[in-house]
Amino acid sequence: xxxxxxxxxxxxxxxxxxxxxxxxxxxxxxxxxxxxxxxxxxxxxxxxxxxxxxxxxxxxxxxxxxxxxxxxxxxxxxxxxxxxxxxxxxxxxxxxxxxxxxxxxxxxxxxxxxxxxxxxxxxxxxxxxxxxxxxxxxxxxxxxxxxxxxxxxxxxxxxxxxxxxxxxxxxxxxxxxxxxxxxxxxxxxxxxxxxxxxxxxxxxxxxxxxxxxxxxxxxxxxxxxxxxxxxxxxxxxxxxxxxxxxxxxxxxxxxxxxxxxxxxxxxxxxxxxxxxxxxxxxxxxxxxxxxxxxxxxxxxxxxxxxxxxxxxxxxxxxxxxxxxxxxxxxxxxxxxxxxxxxxxxxxxxxxxxxxxxxxxxxxxxxxxxxxxxxxxxxxxxxxxxxxxxxxxxxxxxxxxxxxxxxxxxxxxxxxxxxxxxxxxxxxxxxxxxxxxxxxxxxxxxxxxxxxxxxxxxxx
Amino acid sequence: xxxxxxxxxxxxxxxxxxxxxxxxxxxxxxxxxxxxxxxxxxxxxxxxxxxxxxxxxxxxxxxxxxxxxxxxxxxxxxxxxxxxxxxxxxxxxxxxxxxxxxxxxxxxxxxxxxxxxxxxxxxxxxxxxxxxxxxxxxxxxxxxxxxxxxxxxxxxxxxxxxxxxxxxxxxxxxxxxxxxxxxxxxxxxxxxxxxxxxxxxxxxxxxxxxxxxxxxxxxxxxxxxxxxxxxxxxxxxxxxxxxxxxxxxxxxxxxxxxxxxxxxxxxxxxxxxxxxxxxxxxxxxxxxxxxxxxxxxxxxxxxxxxxxxxxxxxxxxxxxxxxxxxxxxxxxxxxxxxxxxxxxxxxxxxxxxxxxxxxxxxxxxxxxxxxxxxxxxxxxxxxxxxxxxxxxxxxxxxxxxxxxxxxxxxxxxxxxxxxxxxxxxxxxxxxxxxxxxxxxxxxxxxxxxxxxxxxxxxx
Numbered sequence: 009x010x011x012x013x014x015x016x017x018x019x020x021x022x023x024x025x026x027x028x029x030x031x032x033x034x035x036x037x038x039x040x041x042x043x044x045x046x047x048x049x050x051x052x053x054x055x056x057x058x059x060x061x062x063x064x065x066x067x068x069x070x071x072x073x074x075x076x077x078x079x080x081x082x083x084x085x086x087x088x089x090x091x092x093x094x095x096x097x098x099x100x101x102x103x104x105x106x107x108x109x110x111x112x113x114x115x116x117x118x119x120x121x122x123x124x125x126x127x128x129x130x131x132x133x134x135x136x137x138x139x140x141x142x143x144x145x146x147x148x149x150x151x152x153x154x155x156x157x158x159x160x161x162x163x164x165x166x167x168x169x170x171x172x173x174x175x176x177x178x179x180x181x182x183x184x185x186x187x188x189x190x191x192x193x194x195x196x197x198x199x200x201x202x203x204x205x206x207x208x209x210x211x212x213x214x215x216x217x218x219x220x221x222x223x224x225x226x227x228x229x230x231x232x233x234x235x236x237x238x239x240x241x242x243x244x245x246x247x248x249x250x251x252x253x254x255x256x257x258x259x260x261x262x263x264x265x266x267x268x269x270x271x272x273x274x275x276x277x278x279x280x281x282x283x284x285x286x287x288x289x290x291x292x293x294x295x296x297x298x299x300x301x302x303x304x305x306x307x308x309x310x311x312x313x314x315x316x317x318x319x320x321x322x323x324x325x326x327x328x329x330x331x332x333x334x335x336x337x338x339x340x341x342x343x344x345x346x347x348x349x350x351x352x353x354x355x356x357x358x359x360x361x362x363x364x365x366x367x368x369x370x371x372x373x374x375x376x377x378x379x380x381x382x383x384x385x386x387x388x389x390x391x392x393x394x395x396x397x398x399x400x401x402x403x404x405x406x407x408x409x410x411x412x413x414x415x416x417x418x419x420x421x422x423x424x425x426x427x428x429x430x431x432x433x434x435x436x437x438x439x440x441x442x443x444x445x446x447x448x449x450x451x452x453x454x455x456x457x458x459x460x461x462x463x464x465x466x467x
Numbered sequence: 468x469x470x471x472x473x474x475x476x477x478x479x480x481x482x483x484x485x486x487x488x489x490x491x492x493x494x495x496x497x498x499x500x501x502x503x504x505x506x507x508x509x510x511x512x513x514x515x516x517x518x519x520x521x522x523x524x525x526x527x528x529x530x531x532x533x534x535x536x537x538x539x540x541x542x543x544x545x546x547x548x549x550x551x552x553x554x555x556x557x558x559x560x561x562x563x564x565x566x567x568x569x570x571x572x573x574x575x576x577x578x579x580x581x582x583x584x585x586x587x588x589x590x591x592x593x594x595x596x597x598x599x600x601x602x603x604x605x606x607x608x609x610x611x612x613x614x615x616x617x618x619x620x621x622x623x624x625x626x627x628x629x630x631x632x633x634x635x636x637x638x639x640x641x642x643x644x645x646x647x648x649x650x651x652x653x654x655x656x657x658x659x660x661x662x663x664x665x666x667x668x669x670x671x672x673x674x675x676x677x678x679x680x681x682x683x684x685x686x687x688x689x690x691x692x693x694x695x696x697x698x699x700x701x702x703x704x705x706x707x708x709x710x711x712x713x714x715x716x717x718x719x720x721x722x723x724x725x726x727x728x729x730x731x732x733x734x735x736x737x738x739x740x741x742x743x744x745x746x747x748x749x750x751x752x753x754x755x756x757x758x759x760x761x762x763x764x765x766x767x768x769x770x771x772x773x774x775x776x777x778x779x780x781x782x783x784x785x786x787x788x789x790x791x792x793x794x795x796x797x798x799x800x801x802x803x804x805x806x807x808x809x810x811x812x813x814x815x816x817x818x819x820x821x822x823x824x825x826x827x828x829x830x831x832x833x834x835x836x837x838x839x840x841x842x843x844x845x846x847x848x849x850x851x852x853x854x855x856x857x858x859x860x861x862x863x864x865x866x867x868x869x870x871x872x873x874x875x876x877x878x879x880x881x882x883x884x885x886x887x888x889x890x891x892x893x894x895x896x897x898x899x900x901x902x903x904x905x906x907x908x909x910x911x912x913x914x915x916x917x918x919x920x921x922x923x924x925x926x
Contacts, residue, residue, distance in 0.1 A: 107700040107814035130704075151649040162647045164656070165624060180896040184872045185812035188621045188842050190610040190660050191874040191881060191889060192919055193901045197623070197656035201649050218706035241566040245589075247677035247752040293706040297756045353644035355566035383647050413643045415650040422650060430650060437639040441907055442652045448903025460651055 009067060013049050013091070016059040021097070022049040032092050035079040036139075036336075038346050039395075039425050045072065045086030050097045054171055054179055054210035057093060061208070062177025064091050065452045071175075072456050073204040075143025076118060079150060080336070080347060081423025083203040083459055093208065095145050101125045102211070108185045109216045110168060115145025115209050122214075131216040134160035137419065138333040148209045151201030153419030155289070155332070158382030159251040160217065162419060164200045171211035172199055175450045185213055198445065203421050204456040206449040220291035223251070224298045225325035226305055228314040229274065233257055233284040234358035239312045240381045241355050243288065246308065248301040252289030253382030254332060258282050260378045260389075263338040268331035272324055278316045286314075286381065287328065335378050335387070344389035345398055346425075348377075350409045351418030354384035363408045364388065371397050385418035403429055427459055468526060472508050472550070475518045480556070481508040491551050494538040495598075495795075497805050498854075498884050504531065504545030509556045513630055513638055513669035516552060520667070521636025523550050524911045530634075531915050532663040534602030535577060538609060539795070539806060540882025542662040542918055552667065554604050560584045561670070567644045568675045569627060574604025574668050581673075590675040593619035596878065597792035607668045610660030612878030614748070614791070617841030618710040619676065621878060623659045630670035631658055634909045644672055657904065662880050663915040665908040679750035682710070683757045684784035685764055687773040688733065692716055692743040693817035698771045699840045700814050702747065705767065707760040711748030712841030713791060717741050719837045719848075722797040727790035731783055737775045745773075745840065746787065794837050794846070803848035804857055805884075807836075809868040810877030813843035822867045823847065830856050844877035862888055881919055890920065 013022040024047050033042035047069070051057045064071045070090035077084055086092050099116030106129050113122060120140040122133050135147060137154035146152070148170070153162040160166065169183030182195040199207050230236045236255045243253060256264070261282075264270065274282070288305060292298045302319055309317045320328060339347060352360045364386075368375045373392035379385050392398040406416045406429050416422065422430050431439060439461070446453070446461055472481040483506050492501035506528070510516040523530045529546035533553045536543060545551050558575030565588050572581060579599040581592050594606060596613035605611070607629070612621040619625065628642030641654040658666050689695045695714045702712060715723070720741075723729065733741070747764060751757045761778055768776045779787060790797075798806060811819045827834045832851035838844050851857040865875045865888050875881065881889050890898060898920070905912070905920055 105812075105814070106704070108812045109700075109703060110812075151647075151653075153647050153649075157647055161624070162649075164653065165620070174896065176896075178896045180900065181894055182897065184874065186810050186843065186872075186874060186877075188610075188612050188616055188839075188844060188877050189810050189874040190612075190621075190808075190876045190878050192893065192897070193661055193665075193904055194610075194623065194656050194659070195897060195900060197653050198904075200653070202652055206652075218704060220706065241568075244568060245565070245677060247679065292756075294756060294759060296759075297751075297753060300753060300755075349649075351645050351648050353564075353567045353569075355564070380647075384645065385647060413645075415643065415645060415648040417649045418645075418647050419649050434651065435640055437633065437635075437637045438641065438651070438654060441639065441654060444907025445652055445657075445904060448900055448907060 009047060009069060012063045013047055013060060016063060017049050017051050017056050022047060031077060032074065033086065035077045035082060035084045037080050037082040037423060037425050038340065038344065040082050040085065043086050043088055045092045046089045047091040048094060049091060050094050052097045054173060057208055057210050058173035058177050058179050060093055061173055061175045065175040065454050068452060069454060070457050071454050073149065073208045075115060075146030076141050078139040078142045079146060079423060080420045082425045083149060083421050083423035085424050087457060095143060104129055105185065110185045110213055111216055112211060112213050113144050114211060115143060117144050118142060119144065126216055130219050132219045133214050134217055135163050135166055138336060144212050145209050148200050148212055149203050150421035151419065153380065153385065155252045155254060155380060157380060158253045159249055164197055166215045167196060167200055167212060168215055169213035170196050170199055170209050172207035172209050174207050175452055175454055180207065183213065187215065203423065203459050205446065205460050206455065220293050222295045222298050223289060223291040224302050225320040225328065226288040226302060226317060227272065227320055228286040228309040228317040229278050229282045230284045230286065230314055231281055233361060235313050236284040236286045237357040237361065237381060239286055239309065242308060242312055243305060244382065246304060248305060250288045250382065251291045252287060254287040254378060255381040256285045256378040257376055258284060259376040260335055261285050263342055264331040264335050267338045267341065268327060268334065270327055270331050272318065272328060281315055287332065332378065339389035343391065345392050346390040346402065348386065348388040348390060348405065349417045349420040350405065350414060351383065351385045352409050352412050352414030354382065356412045357384055357386065360386065360409060360412050364405045367401060367404050371401050373401055383418065406433055422460055424459060431461065468506060468528060471522045472506060472519060475522060476508050476510050476515050481506060490536060491533065492545065494536045494541060494543045496539050496541040496882060496884050497799065497803065499541050499544060502545050502547055504551045505548045506550040507553060508550060509553050511556045513632060516667055516669050517632035517636050517638050519552055520632055520634045524634040524913050527911060528913060529916050530913050532608065532667045534574060534605030535600050537598045537601045538605060538882060539879045541884045542608060542880050542882035544883050546916060554602060563588055564644065569644045569672055570675055571670060571672050572603050573670060574602060576603050577601060578603065585675055589678050591678045592673050593676055594622050594625055597795060603671050604668050607659050607671055608662050609880035610878065612839065612844065614711045614713060614839060616839060617712045618708055623656055625674045626655060626659055626671060627674055628672035629655050629658055629668050631666035631668050633666050634911060634913055639666065642672065646674065662882065662918050664905065664919050665914065679752050681754045681757050682748060682750040683761050684779040684787065685747040685761060685776060686731065686779055687745040687768040687776040688737050688741045689743045689745065689773055690740055692820060694772050695743040695745045696816040696820065696840060698745055698768065701767060701771055702764060703841065705763060707764060709747050709841065710750045711746060713746040713837060714840040715744045715837040716835055717743060718835040719794055720744050722801055723790040723794050726797045726800065727786060727793065729786055729790050731777065731787065740774055746791065791837065798848035802850065804851050805849040805861065807845065807847040807849060807864065808876045808879040809864065809873060810842065810844045811868050811871050811873030813841065815871045816843055816845060819845065819868060819871050823864045826860060826863050830860050832860055842877065866892055883918060886918055
């Protein structure tokens with residue numbers, strides 16, 4: 009096989025055995041054991057990617073695509089005896105098209121690189137998951153979200169077109185520099201969020217927006233978490249469309265503040281009573297509407313029971329947002345055993361939170377966290393050492409979310425960690441359709457087997 | 468068959484032969500001949516819809532879903548010997564959920580009815596195609612757009628979840644009251660825009676936004692159409708995100724003004740020199756940013772060569788937008804033989820326009836029109852009586868659009884009218900995937916055969 013892969017990418021760009029570094033054995037998921045793949049190939053072009061897939065399909069070698077490896081669900085944890093296709097050599101920004109407000113990039117480009125490339129043009133790609141070292145290809149795979157999704161949507165709302173490599177060895181083009189089209193089934197949307205199980209994106213066309221000149225950040229302190237969650241629909245009802253609308257419980261706020269040396273100037277007596285925080289980011293091309301929005305929301309938060317509301321100025325606002333982006337690392341440092349990514353209709357967040365907390369308490373587990381409150385996307389750090397107890401708890405928490413109209417993952421994807429829960433809990437009719445779709449794209453089943461479909465139940 | 472369908476919906480709700488009124492033989496497409504279906508059934512529930520499909524699938528009876536019949540591509544023109552499923556009895560607004568800012572509706576609810584139901588709550592469904600008597604189910608089928616898509620996106624950006632009936636007789640649920648999720652393949656997005664060929668939506672969850680309190684409308688007059696199109700990227704670059712960004716050529720403006728008795732107070736010497744108009748709608752929860760936006764855009768349009776720019780006040784603004792919504796009817800009244808719906812990257816609209824005009828001139832055909840300039844969605848009325856000449860012209864215009872990075876349809880869908888052009892011009896790899904998807908949903912091929920896939924080439 010090594011020779012066959014080398015014939016595609018050149019012998020310098022395919023390795024096997026111990027020559028595959030340990031970084032390629034895992035992503036950042038907290039659960040599960042790293043797996044060494046059999047082969048690692050680094051294609052330079054879309055055509056090489058497609059040829060690699062054809063060679064792998066002919067030999068029934070499982071293939072796992074890898075971007076920057078920053079995923080949190082084990083979607084790029086390789087299969088034993090499998091091939092990892094790493095996109096590190098396909099990392100060019102191909103086009104910043106100012107008139108159409110789109111960028112065309114290769115999958116290995118990171119969010120930070122795209123941000124740097126769009127900034128001089130006064131444009132931005134609005135998908136900001138916590139980790140800016142993530143690759144665009146990876147974010148397409150997981151349909152990544154992040155804090156600004158409440159205003160700008162997630163990856164699927166901002167990717168307009170793809171070129172993708174198929175196990176047949178063919179390349180397919182979908183969509184384009186088009187914000188709308190009604191011309192056949194939407195293959196772009198189908199590939200986004202498919203976690204490397206249908207086709208591998210080799211070129212990605214994303215939508216850009218003008219960078220707003222002004223921003224402001226409000227932080228409201230509450231004495232209980234459900235009160236924060238109940239405030240969310242009220243904030244959105246005003247029509248002051250926030251760019252960021254996050255909640256943090258007090259444990260998380262203390263942890264990220266310590267980790268990042270954050271001093272927000274909260275009065276000691278307020279901090280002592282605080283159980284939860286609401287962070288609201290606004291942006292605008294003008295300053296005046298921001299000030300109006302801040303005033304209006306400040307008054308509203310008062311009536312909703314906020315102990316105090318702070319308008320954070322430039323540097324401390326930036327530091328708070330950066331600290332929030334790093335909440336995963338604070339949770340990891342504090343010994344969290346898993347990070348949940350459940351999404352529920354935002355108005356039922358309090359009910360979900362109460363139910364999940366009760367389920368955790370029953371098994372002596374502990375949940376703390378923060379989340380994209382505007383989207384109902386709850387990130388909970390789970391402290392529960394025993395694997396079996398934890399998986400069983402997670403299964404019940406996922407079932408609760410689904411019962412409340414939610415889903416297992418809002419933005420991290422299912423990966424190797426959560427696929428088994430998904431296949432056990434999902435609508436069998438929907439699952440059967442997904443199997444049929446998988447069959448149409450990947451009849452040999454070489455693309456990331458065990459992810460999205462066909463997982464074993466752990467819970 | 469009649470008895471079998473009657474066993475599902477009751478004999479009062481299924482008819483055959485001459486008892487099927489002529490309205491059920493067609494939609495509003497200008498091309499093609501009405502077709503009388505063999506059966507018409509009106510289910511009352513999702514379960515009845517699914518059972519009808521199972522009965523039809525067992526007997527290999529083709530099924531065409533019908534909402535309000537306002538489509539423009541013949542997607543609900545029935546198959547001979549087929550069954551039409553009309554959703555007129557499934558027309559209830561099931562839920563206006565203010566806290567989650569979503570509505571749940573049955574497919575037969577019209578856009579006008581949903582607008583009336585959301586208005587008292589200060590919310591709105593933002594998809595406004597010209598025809599508000601369209602059913603929500605129909606707009607899901609075609610992925611309808613309309614004038615406000617430049618700000619709020621098209622149907623696929625505003626439908627969060629579906630319940631849909633399958634030819635297997637099963638119901639499937641996709642998505643939910645969730646603005647984001649990364650939990651398996653996105654079946655919601657796949658069904659949207661599939662024109663009744665994959666599954667029939669029996670319940671639709673849509674996203675609502677707060678109704679902005681203030682709006683303003685600008686109209687700029689230009690001496691040539693490419694100048695208007697070149698102004699579009701400049702307007703969007705300002706960051707003043709318009710709700711509406713439309714162009715009209717002078718023929719269209721004269722026609723809609725006459726049809727709607729519109730008097731916009733344009734000075735006679737300006738009107739005499741006018742060849743094209745740009746209409747910009749803004750909305751906001753506050754008045755002040757609107758005024759700033761109007762001022763800024765007015766100055767910009769001056770520098771871009773506008774002869775004159777008018778700020779239209781309340782009533783005349785409303786009348787202009789309404790007249791623009793009725794442009795299809797004005798074109799039809801003026802004897803147009805077809806209305807195109809091509810979409811291209813917005814910055815290449817001038818090139819597309821020049822190329823299409825040259826192709827038309829070569830066969831003595833005539834193109835006039837208007838369009839959603841912000842989205843690159845060009846609606847051209849085609850005046851070309853001879854069917855063969857016209858289809859051949861359209862084929863070359865579609866090919867030109869695709870060559871420029873565009874697609875055949877921006878929002879009307881392919882229907883019976885344009886499917887043949889699509890299957891002839893589309894990427895064969897993409898087409899093969901679409902056939903595989905079709906197979907997963909509808910193995911017997913009963914759902915709207917000849918639409919999206921398998922059309923004959925007319926051009």
